[in-house]
Amino acid sequence: MSAPSSPGSPEAALQIVGLHKSFPVGFLGWKRRTVLRDLSLCVRRNEVLGYLGPNGSGKTTTLKILMGLLFPDRGSLSILGFPLSAVEWRHRVGFLPEHPYFYDYLTPAEYLDYVGRLFRLPAPLRRQRALELLQLVGLTRSAHTPLRRFSKGMLQRLGLAQALINDPEIVFLDEPMSGLDPIGRHLVRGIILGLKQRGKTVFFSTHILSDAETLCDRVALLRRGELLKVGRLDEILGIEVEHMEVMATGMGAEVLAGAPAGVREIRAIGERWCFETEERVLGAVVRWVEAAGGRILSVYPVRQSLEEYFFKEMAASDDAAAAWGAED
């Protein structure tokens, strides 16, 4: 696992040490429910870090604390070397909240002009940035359409544009793919990779694991407010292949009984067959398919997915989680 940057090191874009957050529960609010527990994390400059966890694990709470919308119970946080209470870093970051909502009486061009004014950008620069960003997120044709007519995906794209209006050094994105169609998701992935190429730091939360697999240099896994692991995805999940999947066609169902030992499962997918196979018998399976008159379409190594990893971790920690609830 990669070593985290040391606290206060110049390469740290974000440093969180011992962050703890709880919320009052009940009518009187005497009891408290812990949402984040002693969370420590370092994000390096020019890194794309995926902040992963199931719903309710504390991802959005972390981001809200970082953006000053919530206040931590304890812990120290610094962004770009500045303490959280400083204003300086706010000029150099961008933020896309989860399920963003913007003023529906404005157009995208007007909204970007408004947020540009908050950064005291001169009017010509605001106009230029707005044009560029609307083009980047594919909203040029809707630049003067009132936001009340926007779909959820279009609002999400505008949310990304407003987060970039100040050309930030670090961008915080809370579920950036939420509500996007496949084209939108592809576009946002491209934007995140583009930011990385331009030397920016991206911290994004998601529970869509394929996004993390595609985009992240490192991931941080959060479970019930506790940081489970931080590191490269292959380090966390392990590189061992669990099994192979062989896709084949042109075989009749009558030959399946003769499948070699080591084929764990056979599934029919339309006209094709999918054989879940142990890695050691792959050669035998391929030869058997060919001998049976079939044709190999593809061979995939199957590794543990993040979903499976989470599922295992959750199941393993049920007792601990129950203890948490009792304690909180």
Next chain:
Amino acid sequence: MGRGRLGRIAAVAANTYRETVRARVFYNLLIFAVLMTLSGLLLARLSIRQQDKILKDLGLACMEWFGTAIAIFMGVGLVSKELERRSLYPLLAKPLGRDEFYLGKFLGLGTTLLVNVSVMTLGLMVTLWLTGSQPGLSLLKAAYPIYLGLLLTVSLALLLSTLSSSPIAALVTLCLVVAGRFSDVIRNMQEVAPGMPTWFVQALYWALPNFLNFDFKDAVTYGDPVPLAALGWVTGYAAVYVGVVLAAGMTLFKSRELV
């Protein structure tokens, strides 16, 4: 206050003003225009002196009622709507302080009310002129305190909306405005309830906003003199009261967690 802060406050204020314009707040001016025209026509049979008084009375009252309705119902939504819809989340992540946001919202609606009161004053002057009266600038001596009262109402609505939901905030603001118009009754409460402690009555009298201070309608309508000193005093009263209420609201808003 630095230029940066002023610029951000101005940006929020300008956007708030634009919001009210697009929410068609100024449609109330059409109703006012219709009322003034109809009144001018209906009162044509009366003597010019009577007509002048009724028109001034009606016009100034409309200015106050319409303005109060806008101040309360737009005022309670200024911040609470942003909280409900979470539209302020991306803004507060930018170099925009919560106090700047709050003040900008107040000034934005204050600008809307200034435009509203100004246009209504002008409309009343035109109506008076068309019906043969001498409008005079004395109307400004009634319109200006009305505007100050409206600013106080907005500050109260804003404060209450950071404490509770919009409907409750609107109701409580309305109650405060009504109670503030009966300040004299509160001061003389001991005549009705002699058991009431004096300190309590005095505290209540001074704590509640005294909206009677802003009422120069009768004086202007009946041609009584309105000394500039009185306007100066009411300006000072409004500045202190609005300042205190805004400071309380900003303190509360800054300490509020945006869950």
